[in-house]
Amino acid sequence: MDISVVIPLYNKAEFIERAIRSVLSQSHSAAEIIVVDDGSTDDGAKLVSMFSDQGVRLISQANQGVSAARNRGVDAAKSEFIAFLDADDYWHQDFLSVIASLNSQYPEAKLLCTGYEFKTDTGLRVAKNHHLNQQNGVMEDYFLACCNADLPITSSSVCVSKASLQQVGGFNQQLKLGEDQAVWARIACQRPIAYSKSVSVVYDLTASTVGHSPVDFEQPSPHIFEFQKLLDEKIVPKHLVSSVKYLQHLTVMSSIKSNLLMGKRTQAFKLLISHPLLKWDRYRAAAFLLLLLPKSWVARSYMALKERR
Incomplete structure (x- = not known):
């Protein structure tokens, strides 16, 4: 080869x-x-x-x-x-x-x-x-x-x-x-x-990570809109459609997590209430609760969620 x-x-x-x-x-x-x-x-x-x-x-x-x-x-x-x-x-x-x-x-x-x-x-x-x-x-x-x-x-x-x-x-x-x-x-x-x-x-x-700015994560990675193009163009096989949509949701949630960990609550809240690719699940519900917690508790809460996954 x-x-x-x-x-x-x-x-x-x-x-x-x-x-x-x-x-x-x-x-x-x-x-x-x-x-x-x-x-x-x-x-x-x-x-x-x-x-x-x-x-x-x-x-x-x-x-x-x-x-x-x-x-x-x-x-x-x-x-x-x-x-x-x-x-x-x-x-x-x-x-x-x-x-x-x-x-x-x-x-x-x-x-x-x-x-x-x-x-x-x-x-x-x-x-x-x-x-x-x-x-x-x-x-x-x-x-x-x-x-x-x-x-x-x-x-x-x-x-x-x-x-x-x-x-x-x-x-x-x-x-x-x-x-x-x-x-x-x-x-x-x-x-x-x-x-x-x-x-x-x-x-x-x-x-x-050398020289990488946390600002890059304030918005969800733009590649999820490339996934949306695949859906819109009907290129995604039917048995994969639900997985594509769930991955889009998790990518947005990852950005919300980054904003919460950086203390950018306003940006996290905006994404939580308005991003069109989000679904309702335990991660989204938990993120609303985390908005009310001190920043020092946010990382501990995410670690607890990760351990239970």
Whole structure:
């Protein structure tokens, strides 16, 4: 199985060497490695050029965002399948071999993904998803698998056919959050997704949160409106419609939670009473009650809800 690897790069000089070396050390070799430098202002591109004699290709462009960088890499890729790796994440040695095994077991699947773990300030934590019951299998409901669990797919744990990506129009360059989830969702409505629970990727939260503003979470991630487009265009299979709507609801509730934890009660209240994608359930009811509690109690209450889930 030939796999092109695309790494979008923007001001991640501190981590890019680690990402590239993790690809070069794969037991199943990548057909090519493409790093798309999206107008970095640090020395990241210079560090990438050190690997040119090992087959790493550097493409440079003016800053246009991660979606534009990924799309540029997809266009340049020569293989039938493309694996993505964020510049601040890295793979364990078996990632591409697990992907190749999934491709052999489930040839009808055009999106393949593995398990992953989070790197935090206190160590590594394996992502958990109780919707995925088998060690390997076909994901029956991508949208349900995103509910009340760690996401089943991240942008560093996935490999997808180039044809499928092009068929759905690639990554939406207008989206600033959730752009990858919008792509996986559109593909999930059209093609099977095969997964392995083998933990083969490290999602570095200590790197990903550097410089990230909490303001990004005051409003629900805009990718949920991409889900609405799928519903409006009647692309979502009937058996997945209820899961899509529930995931939209939970995404709005996640933003409400963030506002409550930041003490932004007015914004949380506005979302609670007026957002059109919300349903009535225990989470929404509990959020109204949390509006009355001191901020210090909010986090404890959310932890209690999480433990009972």
